[in-house]
Amino acid sequence: MIVIESVAQMQQFARERRGEIALVPTMGYLHEGHASLMTEARRRAKTVVVSIFVNPTQFGVNEDLDSYPRDLERDKKVAAAAGVDVIFAPKAADMYPEGYQSYLNVEELTTHLCGASRPGHFRGVTTVVAKLFNIVMPTLAVFGKKDFQQLAVIRRMVKDFNFDVEIVGMPIVREADGLALSSRNARLTPEQRIEALCLSRSIAAARDAFGKGERSVAVLKEKALAVIGAEKDAEVDYLEFRDQDSLLPLDEANERTLLALAVRVGSVRLIDNSVLGEE
Numbered sequence: 511m512i513v514i515e516s517v518a519q520m521q522q523f524a525r526e527r528r529g530e531i532a533l534v535p536t537m538g539y540l541h542e543g544h545a546s547l548m549t550e551a552r553r554r555a556k557t558v559v560v561s562i563f564v565n566p567t568q569f570g571v572n573e574d575l576d577s578y579p580r581d582l583e584r585d586k587k588v589a590a591a592a593g594v595d596v597i598f599a600p601k602a603a604d605m606y607p608e609g610y611q612s613y614l615n616v617e618e619l620t621t622h623l624c625g626a627s628r629p630g631h632f633r634g635v636t637t638v639v640a641k642l643f644n645i646v647m648p649t650l651a652v653f654g655k656k657d658f659q660q661l662a663v664i665r666r667m668v669k670d671f672n673f674d675v676e677i678v679g680m681p682i683v684r685e686a687d688g689l690a691l692s693s694r695n696a697r698l699t700p701e702q703r704i705e706a707l708c709l710s711r712s713i714a715a716a717r718d719a720f721g722k723g724e725r726s727v728a729v730l731k732e733k734a735l736a737v738i739g740a741e742k743d744a745e746v747d748y749l750e751f752r753d754q755d756s757l758l759p760l761d762e763a764n765e766r767t768l769l770a771l772a773v774r775v776g777s778v779r780l781i782d783n784s785v786l787g788e789e
């Protein structure tokens with residue numbers, strides 16, 4: 511495994527391997543969720559590139575860019591164990607040099623859910639992912655369904671801008687107790703780590719009621735919110751039942767309905783989701 515920091519060197523490497531590259535875009539502090547994406551990339555392509563870049567353009571001014579966990583030495587071990595060929599870890603000044611002024615935006619899908627809570631976030635995500643596609647030149651890129659809206663936005667961008675990249679979505683990897691793996695979990699205190707279970711437990715409550723035949727979104731929402739309301743340090747950012755394609759609100763739930771939520775546990779904002787009719 512090699513580590514490439516320079517954009518120009520990465521692009522040179524990609525030119526030589528074009529047609530056989532799978533990309534796994536990440537912000538680092540790698541965990542088993544990321545490893546599942548790397549394993550899928552390894553299965554599908556001859557050359558696997560993992561990008562590690564805490565992208566400043568997707569963070570709002572009062573967000574956690576500075577406190578976002580980083581540890582390249584640890585990341586190298588996780589990536590090597592998953593059979594990764596290249597870690598691409600560029601510097602912000604190389605990705606956004608002086609004079610930089612170009613952005614890509616998906617208009618409609620980004621107005622909902624995380625896009626509403628984090629204005630400008632998805633504009634930063636699509637911009638950096640488009641840049642990564644041009645630098646790494648992958649034939650396929652693997653993303654996690656934990657960031658369900660991000661995956662939908664990227665699929666839209668690829669379609670609208672005719673990127674010649676296959677997008678692969680992978681299931682959410684969870685701890686044994688149900689908490690979705692996330693780099694930000696590292697910032698939870700032991701007490702908050704227990705409270706953070708309210709995300710997956712609220713999903714379980716809604717799924718349970720749905721399984722018993724409840725279809726009213728108002729009732730399902732009340733049941734899911736009650737689980738989070740019982741926690742001292744947990745504050746709901748949003749908890750929504752949406753059409754999984756348009757992300758628009760619904761009154762009646764069905765098998766394809768997406769339950770997506772973002773909850774602040776102390777100062778740590780966590781997300782989770784589930785499609786009601788899926789495992």
Ligand SMILES: Nc1ncnc2c1ncn2[C@@H]1O[C@H](COP(=O)(O)OP(=O)(O)OP(=O)(O)O)[C@@H](O)[C@H]1O
Nearest residue numbers: 536537538543653654656657682683691692693694
């Ligand atoms: N638990 C998980 N299961 C599957 N995929 C995941 C999981 N966590 C993250 N991913 C995916 O890994 C990719 C990189 O995500 P990122 O580096 O932001 O990790 P993260 O753990 O989601 O961090 P954050 O704390 O910012 O939520 C994304 O495609 C994301 O959906």
Ligand SMILES: CC(C)(CO)[C@@H](O)C(=O)[O-]
Nearest residue numbers: 535536537565635638657
């Ligand atoms: C896709 C991504 C790597 C872009 O910075 C990021 O949003 C993430 O880690 O999900």
Ligand code: BAL
Nearest residue numbers: 537568569631657660
């Ligand atoms: N996984 C999404 C990256 C972010 O929260 O900025």
